[in-house]
Amino acid sequence: MDAIISPQEQLNILSKAEVAKLLDVSQSGLYKLFRSCALAVLNCGNSLDDGKELLERYPDFAIQIIQEERGIKLEVKGAPASAFVDGQMIRGIAEHLFAVLRDVVFASSDERLLRSLDNDRTEATTDAVFHMLRNADVIRPKVDPNVVVCWGGHSISMGEYDYTKKVGYQMGLRGLDICTGCGPGAMKGPMKGATIGHAKQRLGVGRYIGITEPGIIAAEAPNPIVNELTIMPDIEKRLEAFVRAGHGIVVFPGGAGTAEEILYLLGILLHPDNRELPFPLVFTGPGSAADYFRQIDAFIGTTLGPEAQQKYQIIIDDPEKVAKAMVGGIASVRAFRKQTDDAYYFNWQLKIPRDFQRPFAPTHENMRNLQLNREQPNHQLAANLRRAFSGIVAGNVKDEGIRAIEANGLFEISGEQSIMQPVDDLLTAFQNQGRMKLPGSHYTPCYRIV
Template sequence: MNTGLVNAQVSPTGQFDILSKYEIHKLTDASRGPQYQLFRNCSLAVLNCGNYMDDGKELLEKYADFDIAVIPTERSVKLKVSNAPATAFVDGRMIQGIAEHLFAVLRDIIYVSSEITCDPRYDLVSAQGVTDAVFHILRNAGTFDRDRSPRLVVCWGGHSISREEYDYTKKVGYEIALRQLDICTGCGPGAMKGPMKGATIGHAKQRDRDGQYLGITEPGIIAAEAPNPIVNQLVIMPDIEKRLEAFVRTGHGIVVFPGGAGTAEEILYLLGILLHEDNKAQPFPVIFTGPRTAADYFIRIDQFITQTLGEAARSRYQIIIDDPSEVARQMAAGIQKVREYRKEKGDAYYYNWQLKVSTEFQRPFVPTHENMRKLALHTNQEPYLLAANLRRAFSGIVSGNVKDEGIRRVENNGPYELLGDPALMRSMDTLLDSFVQQQRMKLPGKEYKPCYRVIRG
């Protein structure tokens, strides 16, 4: 028997409600259809926490015998896991934080399927319909506190970062928490874990027992970025577009650490929204930061943004190098402006309803080879629309790097091809090449074979 695998039963814990017999049946019927597979794969990712792996295909193949079953009980349900990673357990019992995440997966997949996707009240084609759906998923997960002042700082950055960069993210998280601000990340390792780890010390020193550590993920990425156990509120959104909207609707400011293609995707999404005419007056503090050794990374990001989106995009963020306390001070000051603006406009503190998110940033993008090649990567369009298309390009690269479905597409059909204006493509190729050279595409020690080919024209 493989001692690295465990069988166990787990009772409900965390923010979890009672399921109906119909909902249970959808996960226990003999067919075990798409919803069960989604639940199984996300559950395996949660249980794999601590095992450094950023390849969804590799994870599913390594634990091909893993199984999870929903067992109805008189009061609720239990989960029976078979051949689960042993790192999720201590002396035969599942770690509490991981158990909470496991039931968060069940909660969100059931809710999205029964209350969002299959409910005609939600028009998932219109901008308002998508925004309403994102709101209801977050509300169902219990992330909102109507009485809480603005204090949630979203932290973005890569899972594949150096030890020095990781330690820096902890210092920033610590300084943020000393100012009694909270942390939201993509919930995985690296720059998603470091700020939360630092913030736990800052909150403890301030005797702040209500610190929020919100993690927002989605099924396609969760296997590559398993939620770290510091997360005390985990939410699984249906796709990357709704995940990104959840970040900008709930967060009051954003700190960006060094990263790779996924971080570039997040930056382009955010700047594209802020460049929209309707959002010009919105205060939204955005800070790019890292240790001194990461200065070149941000120089290249800054150059790329300026060359593609222009000075208007550049004016929406500031770069602070090697100064965690200044990052926290600037963020606290920026969030105070957010509070004043929301109060003046009568907008909610916990969800930014007034932020304009157009459908170009909401429609799910499927990175097939045809869709990637057809992207409008040229400057003859509004900057926010160019940002939307660039965002899709980087989203496809993320898929080809770490998502099971994307990896299989590239294995079967070769690298994605990206083509557009020659100058723009040169700029993109230079940026992507810098990510490869700095080993930001995969975890350290793993050989990276590009899943894309930039055609300069």
């Protein structure tokens, strides 16, 4: 379908210089990035998690910026019909389109941000993450900590999805806001449940924060419940945004992407500088997911050891207990930050080593050269394991990863037997449980363990 849409809140008052900068998007190399992210947003609700297939399915899709004296509008042509109701674009999706425009332009044109992104210091990268979140209005001063990040798979069973809604509902009743990767499945369920909890408590409009990045957005199109969408430049900035902006994390069942997120966080929490810093972390699912979390726990114990296992608690089939655990954990976070005079809205004290920030390009060479051995500190091993799972996610659903596999064959991953065997077992379980692709999709592995 075709449409011309106006910004509802963001980008509705612009200077002529700002409009000129936005017009450059459609006339420069940024257009390809802008177009692919916009198409992913418009594809919300469709059963497709393949970035390459999405671009090929809508070859005639186009999006242009229309300049007006008072600002801009967006003209879309050949957009997925699912983004419309009775010929009108769903308002939440229209808002997401302008969020895409805002973040793509900001990440490519703000001089301070560009200096931070080009700097190899950890503080500079954290500064860039802060400015991206502040530009998107995610940073809210003078608000008590209450943001729970929810991680989990986009490909989960209906029983698991219903459970995520129940947990979200219990957290909503307790005034907690939700932040997720903004896609379907375990990213949508907690937000959907929380809306009911917030409504019952007459809390007004809750915060449903979605944080994504260009490589994954086509596979995990933002669901329209998200009312604060942010697109970070890459997966590493996205992960840092989660742990800087969130006050606690709940992990639901998932696949390779969820394993990547778990390894990222555990690697950071295992760093000596973070051992005394409170950060509530709960793994949870319905009764049917008990074996799944036993396997995750065993994998962590075998690869990273008992210290890593002490960083989280596992709660099975008890949404109320999960919500209470988050409330108690966030109370500890608030007390710690008040005592140490740290901001409630951004976790400045968290030490994130450079290896967790440096973008990892999932090329065949880089995947083959990963150091997966015990001749390194545990937090460093976690960083390298995270990269392995990140590469598999790219090969599964990201456009550039899928094309790399088609051109050069499977990714090869090698390392010590005591590490690679648990990795192989976990990935095989994900395949057998249908956690690598959406239900009904055929999964062909993009990797092999050497």
